[in-house]
Amino acid sequence: MPVWPNLFIVGAAKAGSTSLYNYLKNIPGIYMSPIKEPNFFAEMTHNNPVWSTIDDKEKYLRLFHKVRDEKIIGEASVSYLHDLNAPRRIHQRVPDSRIIICLRDPVERGFSHYLHFKRNGLAKSSFLQNIKNELPKKLDFSSRLNPLVWFGLYYESVKRYLDIFGSKQVKILIFEEFIEDEKKTLDGILKFLGINNPLDDFKSEVHNYEFTPRGQVSEFIFRRKLWHKIAINLLSDSTRIFWKKKLLEKKQEKPKMDSESRQMLIKFYKDDVLKLQTLLGRKIPWKNFF
Secondary structure, three states, rough: OOOOOOOEEEEOOOOOOOHHHHHHHOOOEEEOOOHHHHHOOOOOOOOOOOOOOOOOOOOOOOOOOOOOOOOEEEEEOOOOOOOOOOHHHHHOOOOOOOOEEEEEOHHHHHHHHHHHHHHHOOOOOOOOHHHEEEEEEOOOOOOOOOOOHHHHOOOOHHHHHHHHHHHHHEEEEEHHHHHHHHHHHHHHHHHHHHHOOOOOOOOOOOOOOOOOOOOOHHHHHOOHHHHHHHHHOOHHHHHHHHHHHHHHHHHHHHHOOOOHHHHHHHHHHHHHHHHHHHHHHOOOOOOOOO
C-alpha cells in the first residue's frame, strides 16, 4: 500500500520553511521527504522552468519508501501556498493532513527573495526596478515567474487553506516569532503534530544566511540545477552543507533595502496584511505595518 505524506509545509518562500524542515527531519517519530521541494501537488510548477517538480506519482511516492513506523510523514513545498489548486488536490488525496504555513513580513520576505535570485543569477536589475516592473502587472500566480512582490500577498492563500482544511488542521507560523524563540515555536509545532518529544537537547542552527559565491566556478555551480540534484543524490546533508560552506561560499553582510522600495511595498501590502490579521484573530509582529 503506498505511503502518502500527512504533513505539508506549504510556504511562504523565504519565511522559515527550510529551517523548520531541517529541524523536523531530525526529530524521532517524524519522516521528512529527502527532497525538500517536490512540488507534486502544485500545478503552477508543471512545465515551468523556474521550479523543479516531481510530477510522476510513482516517483513522488518513492520519496517515502523508507518510512517505517513514523507517525508524521512530511514534505515542504513553498509553491503550495499560492497555487490555486494545491489545497484541494492535497485534501482530495489526504484529507486529514496537517498544514503548516510560514509567514514573514512581506516587505522583508520580498527583499530576501530578491537576494536569493541575485545569488543565483536570476536578478539582473535592482530591487527597486524589479518592484516597478512587477506592480503594474495583472496578478496571475499560475504563470508568474517573478515572485518577489506577489508571493507576499498572503490573505487569499491562507484563507483558502483554512476554508478547505479547517483551523484545527492548519498551523500558522510567524517567522519573526520563530527566529526569536525557535525552541518555543518547535514545541508548539510538535504539540500540533501530536509528537510527544521534549526538545531538551535543542540547539539553534542557522540554515539560511547571506553569502556570495567565492568565485566564477562557484557562481557557475550555484546557477546549475543539475549540480544541486547530483549533490542531493550522492552526498549526505551534513557532508553537502560542509563542503558548500568550505569551498563555494563566503559570508557577507546582508545588503540593506532602499527606502523607496520599502515605502512602495508597505503601501502595496497594507490592506492585505490588515485582512490577514483579522482572519487570524491576532496581532502580527510586523514592524513595517504596526
